[in-house]
Amino acid sequence: MPQEVLNAVAADCPRMLAPAAETTRTYDLCLNIAGRWLFSRNRNHGVTLGRDTLHWTMDGEANDAGYGDITAVSLDSAGLKVVADRCTITLADGRTLRILNTDRFYYTNAARKALYREFVRDLHSRLSAARYPQIRFTEGWPLWQCQGMLALSALVAFGCAAFGLYMLLHFGAARGLILIALAGYVGWKFFGMALKNTPRDYTPDRLPDFLLS
Secondary structure (H helix, E strand, O other), X not given: OOHHHHHHHHHHHHHHHHHHHHOOEEEEEEEEOOOOOOXXXXXXXXXXXXXXXXXXXXXXXXXXXXXXXXXXXXXXXXXOOOOEEEEEEEEOOOOEEEEEOOOOOOOOOHHHHHHHHHHHHHHHHHOOOOOOOOOEEEEOOOHHHHHHHHHXXXXXXXXXXXXXXXXXXXXXXXXXXXXXXXXXXXXXXXXXXXXXXXXXXXXXXXXXXXXXO
């Protein structure tokens, strides 16, 4: 292919890709406020990414914020019955918005996970570090929470394994095998979750894909 044609194609590529972050798109994802505990159906859903602003409705009240008002974006995973991926946006006025990859009953599926990944990538494509240098991008839990989960999961796993082994060797009880299996499950699920959520910074062009399951 002639060099002139290649140069023309290369010159046109940025113009073809750039408008993607300039369009407005609404994502039907569930919303929450960081720190709020919900035990019933979550009625808040829907967040819109505009050219320069973010729009959402919380408890029937319309909210919006400019991307320039965002001070932090945090990605993590948490949960017991269902492990949910979460994107928490902190604003300069103290408001927090948490976007989840679950439905209103706090369950998730492949379609919701895919939509959540699209949202996170779209959001970060709009929040370039060059344009919004005030935003800090972090992943995982606070250090104290991560360390606490690691210590607790190790303690529970060791206790279950030791007691299960004692029952198995001294009484030949099948329940000993159940406790040993439980120890393995605790170590795999909670210890692994804590390691996955080790706190660190990231940049908007290098997303932690392991937190976008």
